[in-house]
Amino acid sequence: MVKKELPKYQVIANDLLNKIQTGIYAQNTIIPPETELADKYQVSRPTxxxxxxxxxxxxxLERRRKRGTLVKKVKIEQEFTHLIESYSAEMSAKGIYPKTNLLYFDEEKATPEVCKNLQLPEKAPVFKLVRLRYANDQPIVLVTTYVPKQRIPELINYNFAQDSLYSTLEKYHLKVTRVIRKLEVMEAEETTANLLNIAVHKPIFYFHTQGLTRDEQPIEYSIAKYRGDINSFIIDVQR
Amino acid sequence: MVKKELPKYQVIANDLLNKIQTGIYAQNTIIPPETELADKYQVSRPTxxxxxxxxxxxxxLERRRKRGTLVKKVKIEQEFTHLIESYSAEMSAKGIYPKTNLLYFDEEKATPEVCKNLQLPEKAPVFKLVRLRYANDQPIVLVTTYVPKQRIPELINYNFAQDSLYSTLEKYHLKVTRVIRKLEVMEAEETTANLLNIAVHKPIFYFHTQGLTRDEQPIEYSIAKYRGDINSFIIDVQR
Structure with a gap:
């Protein structure tokens, strides 16, 4: 198979996008002038x-008269009150094209941390699911999810590159009706940074989530690493 | 000026702390034995x-008899459902000793960002309040708060090193009954890092909060920078 080469302007656009996403060209700053960039990439001005x-x-990017070309703030806003919806449903509702890359799916023995969060006996079998999720073709979150095998052994038959975990759980009358989420921040280590397409040590959101069914039993325990540069979360509390 | 080199044990301590904070040494796990670490860092056991x-x-860290050295859970957990309480009340309820250092309090003309969030006309007068808040003598959050002068001109008479903003607003029948908070993460720049007693570029929580009174009018707009290493937030959503 012959690999088709990308046109030059697309290669450059990808490189610029990478510089935006890794913060080399920071949000709300002006990128170098077109002539300077054309020189740098050794292409013509039209390219x-x-x-x-x-x-x-x-x-x-946004062209600003007289000032130059501005790096726009492109954060995806997610509302915490909606966080029980499936990822695909939430993104689609925002007009964002979602995609999931299934990195791993198999049965494992639960670690002490997983046992504690799923209220399972030592080394109980769990399904472990690692997914890299995209918004408009950009990776935005790396999620590792654990589900107790005993409550839904049929899970192994699904393809979570396409199927939604929450919808699948619902089919088996295991709808998630409550989530308890712990929010932390951390620096991306190398593997995470590479998968999320950011520089090592950049700040990321680090969430631990317990999903419970109506009987208050945990059905899901997830560890999510959200890119800090393009994600934001809204919370609305009344009393 | 001669740059002073850090003693070896401090360099190692910083490296260990980095491993703790990035989760390489996870909370509630045992770090490798002293002898193994001494070998790894190529230092003597006393160092x-x-x-x-x-x-x-x-x-x-915590030394455990027979088991080894444990990574302690040191984060302060705050519940988002309680975020309308005053800082002092919330910390005291957790058995944490709160303290506030008032860095700045004066009248200013609102910036476009502040106008938008407080629904004010251009350059309207606002009170600007900058507070560094502590938990058990450690700085944990730097908060800049804006309050529209017109709704409560008497605010200038209070001393917010001692007085609670929320309690004061309540006295004037301006109780905050709803908060809308936007969560982002960022790297600490130098001033913030110095005030929060963390290294430059370490990840921090970056929150923007609008506080509304019962009539749905914004009475407060705040920008808070929480240390990432010792703060965590819990959110509990049901449907």
Whole structure:
């Protein structure tokens, strides 16, 4: 199979996007002028303009009269009151194209941490599911999920690259009706940084979630690492 | 100026702390034995012991008889459902000794960002309040708060090193009954890092909060920077 080469302006656009996403070109700053970039990438000005236009159209950059080209704030806002919805449903509702890359799915013996959060006996069998989730083709979160095998042994028959875990649980009358989430921040270590397409040590959200069914039994325990640069969360509390 | 080199045990302690904070040494797990670590860092056992003792004294590690050295859980957990309580009330309820250092309090003209969040006309007068808040003598959050002057001109007479903003607002029938909070993460820049007693570029929580009174009018707009290493937040959502 012959691998098709990308046109030059797309290669440059990808490189610029990478610089935006890793913070080399920070949000709300002006990128170098078109002429300077054309020199740097050793392309003609029209090619350079095409690369920039692509990112303008995708919403990453904005042309400002007189000032130059601005790196836009492109954070995805998620509402915590909606966090029981499936990832795909939530993203689709925002007009964002979701995608899931299934990195791992198999049966394992639960670690002490997992046992504690799923209220399981020592070394009980659990399904472990590692998914990298995308929004508009950008990786945004790496999630590791544990589900007790005993409550839903049929889970192994599903393909979680396509199927939604929450919808599948619902089919087996194991709908998640309550989630308890702990929010922390940390620096991305190398593996996480590589998967999320950010620089090592950049700040990420680090969430631990327990999902409970109506009988208050934990059915899911997840560890999620959200890129800090393009995710934000809204919470609305009344009393 | 001669740059002073850190003593070896401190360099090692910093490295261990980094491993704790990035989860390489996870909470509630045992770190490798002293002899193994001394080999790894190529130092003597007394030097290694000194490095560990430093982190034991700082509350990050705990020596357990027979089992080894445990990574302690040192995060302050705050529940989001309680976030309308005053800081002092919430900390005291957890048995944590709160303290507030008032860094700045004066009248200013609102910036466009503040106008938008407080629904004020351009350059309207606001009170700006900058507070560094402590838990058990450790700085944990730097908060900048804006309050519209017109709704409560008497605010200037209070001393917010001692007085609670929320209690004061209540006295004037401006009780905060709803908060909308946006959660982001960022790296601490130098000033913030110095005030919070963390290293530059360490991850911090970055919250923007709008506080509303019963008539749904914003009475407060705050920007809070929470240390990432000792704060965590719990959220509990049911449907």
């Amino acid at each position: 350079m303009r095409q690369a920039i236009s692509l990112l303008v159209n995708q919403g990453y | 290694m012991r000194q490095a560990i003792s430093l982190l034991v004294n700082q509350g990050y």
